[in-house]
Amino acid sequence: xxxxxxxxxxxxxxxxxxxxxxxxxxxxxxxxxxxxxxxxxxxxxxxxxxxxxxxxxxxxxxxxxxxxxxxxxxxxxxxxxxxxxxxxxxxxxxxxxxxxxxxxxxxxxxxxxxxxxxxxxxxxxxxxxxxxxxxxxxxxxxxxxxxxxxxxxxxxxxxxxxxxxxxxxxxxxxxxxxxxxxxxxxx
Numbered sequence: 001x002x003x004x005x006x007x008x009x010x011x012x013x014x015x016x017x018x019x020x021x022x023x024x025x026x027x028x029x030x031x032x033x034x035x036x037x038x039x040x041x042x043x044x045x046x047x048x049x050x051x052x053x054x055x056x057x058x059x060x061x062x063x064x065x066x067x068x069x070x071x072x073x074x075x076x077x078x079x080x081x082x083x084x085x086x087x088x089x090x091x092x093x094x095x096x097x098x099x100x101x102x103x104x105x106x107x108x109x110x111x112x113x114x115x116x117x118x119x120x121x122x123x124x125x126x127x128x129x130x131x132x133x134x135x136x137x138x139x140x141x142x143x144x145x146x147x148x149x150x151x152x153x154x155x156x157x158x159x160x161x162x163x164x165x166x167x168x169x170x171x172x173x174x175x176x177x178x179x180x181x182x183x184x185x186x187x
Contacts, residue, residue: 010125018118022111029107033100040096044089051085 055078062074 007126007128010128011122014121014125015118018114018116018121021118022114025110025114026107029103029110033103033107036096036099036103040092043092047085047088047092051081055081 058074058078058081062077067074
């Protein structure tokens with residue numbers, strides 16, 4: 001029995017396309033995350049420069065008015081300026097870290113979605129290209145996988161990544177007219 005060459009070529013091309021697109025999506029997410037890091041560096045150094053300038057102005061103002069820095073209000077004012085600057089920079093870092101984590105998560109999701117799309121397109125390319133003699137056996141394998149623990153885990157992951165497991169969809173009526181999970185009908 002000869003191998004069907006055209007369906008195999010279509011399948012490999014579709015799979016390769018999905019992999020390339022997934023890698024591209026991951027690289028784009030990483031580049032955006034690096035840009036967030038660069039912006040954080042610029043913003044935090046600018047905020048530190050502003051605070052240093054303000055503290056110098058405060059010191060000069062206190063010295064001109066004849067107030068010394070042994071203790072008391074002048075030091076408390078300058079310390080408060082420094083603390084505010086530190087809190088602002090920490091808030092900037094926290095915000096940047098949240099953005100970076102979100103971008104990396106989106107990149108991973110886009111990678112896996114593209115990879116999955118490539119696999120699906122590879123299968124379709126194979127079957128549409130004339131490799132449909134194996135359709136029945138592959139359909140049996142597909143149904144066995146989708147009914148297994150692995151298939152259920154993949155489906156649960158996919159649904160949760162899309163947000164389909166959130167909200168009140170679990171209370172929709174089923175075929176017996178009751179919300180899902182209820183097996184007895186109340187008359």
